[in-house]
Amino acid sequence: MFCFQCEQTINGKGCTAKGKCGKTAEVSALQDLLIEQLKHLNSVVHHAKENDVKPVTTYSDHFNLEGLFATLTNVNFDEKRFQKYLHKGEKLIETYLKNGGEKLKSVLHENGIQTADFSYSKPLKELIKTGKEFQIDLTEEKRPVTFTKELIMYGLKGGAAYLDHARLLGYEDTSLYHYLSEALQKLSLPVSEFSLESLLEFALQTGNWNLSCMELLNRANTESYGHPEITTVSTTPVDGKCILVSGHDLRDLKLLLEQTDGMGINVYTHGEMLPGNSYPELKKYSHLKGNYGGAWQDQVTEFAKFPGPILMTTNCLVPPPKKYSKRVFTRSSVGYENLKHIEGDDFSELIKVAKKEKGFKNTKKLALKDIIVGFGMNQTLALADLIIDAVKEGAIKHFFLIGGCDGAEKERNYFEKLAEKTPKDTVILTLACGKYRFNKKDLGVIEFKGNKIPRVLDVGQCNDAYSAIQIALALANAFDTDVNSLPLSFAISWFEQKAVSILLTLLHLGIKNIFLGPALPAFIDPSVLDVLVKLFGIRPIGDVDEDLKLMLKN
Ligand code: FSO
Ligand code: SF4
Structure with a gap:
């Protein structure tokens, strides 16, 4: 192979x-x-x-x-x-x-x-x-x-x-x-x-x-589900029977919420499903209790501890060990030998497992940090006047898009450190599962004219790169310039092919000086990389402090 x-x-x-x-x-x-x-x-x-x-x-x-x-x-x-x-x-x-x-x-x-x-x-x-x-x-x-x-x-x-x-x-x-x-x-x-x-x-x-x-x-x-709105998502489970939903497919989350409504079974999101908590037609279900765990690469430890069935709607599935594989169900294109695959829209088999499994007990002592999500383009652009004013008056000096996939490599700490080191008068837009590196950290707010603008704005899943692009274009428009002339830097962590398609989209839009990591794709031949560097200034991530200096200079 x-x-x-x-x-x-x-x-x-x-x-x-x-x-x-x-x-x-x-x-x-x-x-x-x-x-x-x-x-x-x-x-x-x-x-x-x-x-x-x-x-x-x-x-x-x-x-x-x-x-x-x-x-x-x-x-x-x-x-x-x-x-x-x-x-x-x-x-x-x-x-x-x-x-x-x-x-x-x-x-x-x-x-x-x-x-x-x-x-x-x-x-x-x-x-x-x-x-x-x-x-x-x-x-x-x-x-x-x-x-x-x-x-x-x-x-x-x-x-x-x-x-x-x-x-x-x-x-x-x-x-x-x-x-x-x-x-x-x-x-x-x-x-x-x-x-x-x-x-x-x-x-x-x-x-x-x-x-x-x-x-x-x-x-x-x-x-289908309304525009994401600012939502505080609990990461502390509550006592009771439970189901975990991972992946990107909001429709599956909706179907499951409908089919478990009034049953006393709680539903939690995992990984890329986190933004599901911010859609009005999904968050209206009181048994959508919040998010459990972090990014995809942590699933082996997290799924093992989850006391209920798990639905994998899309990537990223890690081959499940026997200790919990009986509780994992797959959907759509996802598949793994001997895991139950749900065709059609009937989740009753999975719900049966939820009733049989232990569910959460004695969770009262836990008090985990909440996550704030829901800064899709509608929500963020509703704050556009305030943000633009804050930029004009110097309260916001720079924007970063720190997003993309997460993964197990220690080099990915770069993105966490970068987020932590960004100056207090800057705003970070984030998306996809890479945000789990810093979305429970308190990076503060920007106080401006009696408002508190969060420093980290979670735009959503990887596909919500569309929203992030619209936000960047709206800012460029407001300042009568182009995206490359904005005080905006891109630091993208990539893992799989959806990130490749997003990178091609950013290049198509002519976005320059993207910092890419943790390593450059093996399928980009050096001769092609040369062209991409010349045309777009793409660069591999390096030392956080040096890169940050460059980003702020740009
Ligand atoms: Fe993450 Fe996996 Fe969304 Fe990717 S769950 S890594 S780019 O599949 O799709 O961000
Ligand atoms: Fe799997 Fe990635 Fe290796 Fe392909 S390159 S076999 S997708 S780990």
């Missing part, structure tokens, strides 16, 4: 024998085969569209989302689920071929696209064997182009995850599906078809597409 799609990749180069995430060589081969199949399917779709074949695009569009989502880091580790995906993909290809008849077949032949003897319907063992043939080509002279194609693929995976959340809430946009399909088709073309320049352009376009994906998801979330 070879995989280097996430930040924790072994030695910063690539996982080979087994993934550091727990992914086996077998699952890795199946994921490689699924990606290959998605490219194949979308090449067929591309030519079918050009030849007016009766479209079944909705099905392949949805399949693109679930297939890509399943290959994200820490999402799906289940060989049988990948076998099912591959069978589903094959059926879609066959449907196109059937509808397209001889005409489509001959076009596909002319373009060297396979129309028979697929490798997708073999037994699992055979599929794994075939999948091994499709691992990333590491040939030295092809590296810059191969790696940049991977960068784009990871950007597409991130955006696909956001589109899938929006789809589940009934929000879809065919033009965004079209981009994804065409991009997958393009990535099926050999390395020789691309120049590095054209691929960089393609990467930035993908960043633009991801901005629209996040915008659609923002609309889906806020039109």
Whole structure:
């Protein structure tokens, strides 16, 4: 196997024998085969569209989302689920071929696209064997182009995850599906078809597409559940039966709250679900009691101690040890062998486990620190006049966006230290699970004209980067300048592919001088990094004090 799609990749180069995430060589081969199949399917779709074949695009569009989502880091580790995906993909290809008849077949032949003897319907063992043939080509002279194609693929995976959340809430946009399909088709073309320049352009376009994906998801979330509002979230559990919900899918949280209403079972958020507490249509449930635990990498200790079932709606799932695996349920693209997977919207099996498990007892002695959330764009922009005034009068001197993913590496302490060292007259916007490094610390408030502006504004999940961007654009507008000219610095911690798509979005918007860490992506070839440094001033994080000086100077 070879995989280097996430930040924790072994030695910063690539996982080979087994993934550091727990992914086996077998699952890795199946994921490689699924990606290959998605490219194949979308090449067929591309030519079918050009030849007016009766479209079944909705099905392949949805399949693109679930297939890509399943290959994200820490999402799906289940060989049988990948076998099912591959069978589903094959059926879609066959449907196109059937509808397209001889005409489509001959076009596909002319373009060297396979129309028979697929490798997708073999037994699992055979599929794994075939999948091994499709691992990333590491040939030295092809590296810059191969790696940049991977960068784009990871950007597409991130955006696909956001589109899938929006789809589940009934929000879809065919033009965004079209981009994804065409991009997958393009990535099926050999390395020789691309120049590095054209691929960089393609990467930035993908960043633009991801901005629209996040915008659609923002609309889906806020039109379904209202705009996030400032909310104090308790992290102290209360006595009683309980369920923990992790991941990014607000719809699952809502369904669970509805189905447990009046049952005396309390619901807690974990990891990226924390912002769920700030949506009016979710926080109205009195049995949503707050947040339990921290970021994804702490789940093994935290889930073991949680006295109830756990619902993993999306990434990041860490392979669960036996001591609690019976209590973990998966949803959507998430999968792990022998964990219960909930299809459809009936959570009764999980609720049954909640009733059987011990629940919290004697929690009165605990008094854990609350977290303040809910500074999505609507809420923050409602405070815009005050904030702008505070900037004009010198009460706020600088803004930081310190956000992104968390992870286990000690180098990630950088982001915690940076937040702690930022001067008292500055404001930190934060988002995604990286904020757990500092969201329980008291970094104070800025007192201005009788108001107390919190120094840390939690904008939400990683997809709420959309909100953060809108806040930055509104500030730039208010000061009649552009985002790069604002007293605003970006320090982004990345881990998996959603962060890659967000980074491409920031680059597409022309945002410069982003500090990126804890390490630079292994799939960015040095020659490409050179270009990114020249064009965008991207830099790896270094010494906190030195970096902070630079940020404040900018
Ligand atoms: Fe964290 Fe995991 Fe949201 Fe990521 S839970 S690391 S970027 O999947 O998605 O921030
Ligand atoms: Fe390694 Fe990350 Fe790939 Fe897992 S997802 S195999 S940790 S690079």
